[in-house]
Amino acid sequence: MKILVIGAGNMGLTYAQAMSKSKSLKKRNIMILDSSEEKQERLNKISYFDVFDKLEDCVPGADLIFVAVKPHHSKGLFKDMAGLTSQGQVIISIMAGVTIEFIKNATGLQKVVRAMPNLPAQVGKGLTSYIASPEVSRIERLTIEDLLNTTGKSILVSKEKYIDASTGISGSGPAYVFYFMQSMMEAALQMGFSANDSKVLVSQTFAGAIELFNQSDLTPDRWMDKVASKGGTTRAALDSMDDNNLNELIKEAAFAAFNRAVELGEAHA
Numbered sequence: 001m002k003i004l005v006i007g008a009g010n011m012g013l014t015y016a017q018a019m020s021k022s023k024s025l026k027k028r029n030i031m032i033l034d035s036s037e038e039k040q041e042r043l044n045k046i047s048y049f050d051v052f053d054k055l056e057d058c059v060p061g062a063d064l065i066f067v068a069v070k071p072h073h074s075k076g077l078f079k080d081m082a083g084l085t086s087q088g089q090v091i092i093s094i095m096a097g098v099t100i101e102f103i104k105n106a107t108g109l110q111k112v113v114r115a116m117p118n119l120p121a122q123v124g125k126g127l128t129s130y131i132a133s134p135e136v137s138r139i140e141r142l143t144i145e146d147l148l149n150t151t152g153k154s155i156l157v158s159k160e161k162y163i164d165a166s167t168g169i170s171g172s173g174p175a176y177v178f179y180f181m182q183s184m185m186e187a188a189l190q191m192g193f194s195a196n197d198s199k200v201l202v203s204q205t206f207a208g209a210i211e212l213f214n215q216s217d218l219t220p221d222r223w224m225d226k227v228a229s230k231g232g233t234t235r236a237a238l239d240s241m242d243d244n245n246l247n248e249l250i251k252e253a254a255f256a257a258f259n260r261a262v263e264l265g266e267a268h269a
């Protein structure tokens with residue numbers, strides 16, 4: 001199987017590198033194309049990729065076309081791909097907001113997978129939600145799932161709207177965690193800790209809490225009850241968050257990202 005990755009930015013390169021380690025692929029079966037000359041030069045130094053600068057040299061030979069350019073580049077790219085594709089090919093897009101219907105109409109390809117990754121894919125801890133058009137066979141879907149899982153975990157969603165919804169949770173979510181971390185580090189600095197100690201205090205607290213959560217069946221609510229006792233320090237913090245309606249504000253923020261993903265989709269339709 002030959003895979004072509006179009007767009008060697010943050011995400012495209014992350015997936016290309018992760019997929020190149022997949023057991024289901026033989027060596028030198030990942031082709032990569034980027035419009036930037038500087039990126040092509042850098043990619044040429046990575047021995048396990050075949051690097052291309054022209055669509056006509058790589059699109060026809062690909063079984064699977066993995067599109068990782070920015071959503072606003074999709075129209076131009078798909079126009080340039082016209083006449084180079086063939087019906088057996090599967091196209092996977094990780095572009096936020098770009099719908100399966102748009103991809104089918106713009107490329108003429110029927111086998112379309114739409115996926116939403118997140119940044120921790122760079123360290124093998126990503127979460128990719130995905131959905132496949134009915135024309136993608138079960139075997140093809142499972143092969144693609146294996147490839148997506150080289151960057152972490154994946155979930156198959158039942159409706160395309162959940163791809164936009166997962167943008168609001170897992171796609172944009174790492175930034176919410178960083179937001180929380182930043183606030184806690186600023187509080188630690190204000191309390192008088194050094195920058196380094198603030199970083200260690202916060203990062204180890206997040207890592208420890210996640211580990212506890214992952215190793216049990218308890219909900220976050222139950223964990224909060226375990227940490228907070230009546231009249232204690234943690235309860236004071238949680239009460240302050242509740243008084244400021246933080247729970248609602250976080251949900252509002254997640255929906256803002258979800259709505260923006262839908263808007264982006266409409267803009268590219």
Ligand SMILES: NC(=O)c1ccc[n+]([C@@H]2O[C@H](COP(=O)([O-])OP(=O)(O)OC[C@H]3O[C@@H](n4cnc5c(N)ncnc54)[C@H](OP(=O)(O)O)[C@@H]3O)[C@@H](O)[C@H]2O)c1
Nearest residue numbers: 007008009010011034035036068069070071073077095096
């Ligand atoms: N980053 C994330 O956390 C994240 C999360 C979920 C989804 N996504 C999605 O992933 C996609 C890629 O994001 P990214 O952050 O990796 O973007 P990026 O770093 O900007 O990478 C895109 C690359 O594609 C190149 N490119 C643009 N048009 C091209 C074309 N016609 N043919 C070949 N290459 C082309 C760009 O070159 P130039 O720089 O020269 O334009 C750039 O090197 C986006 O659609 C985004 O919605 C990203």
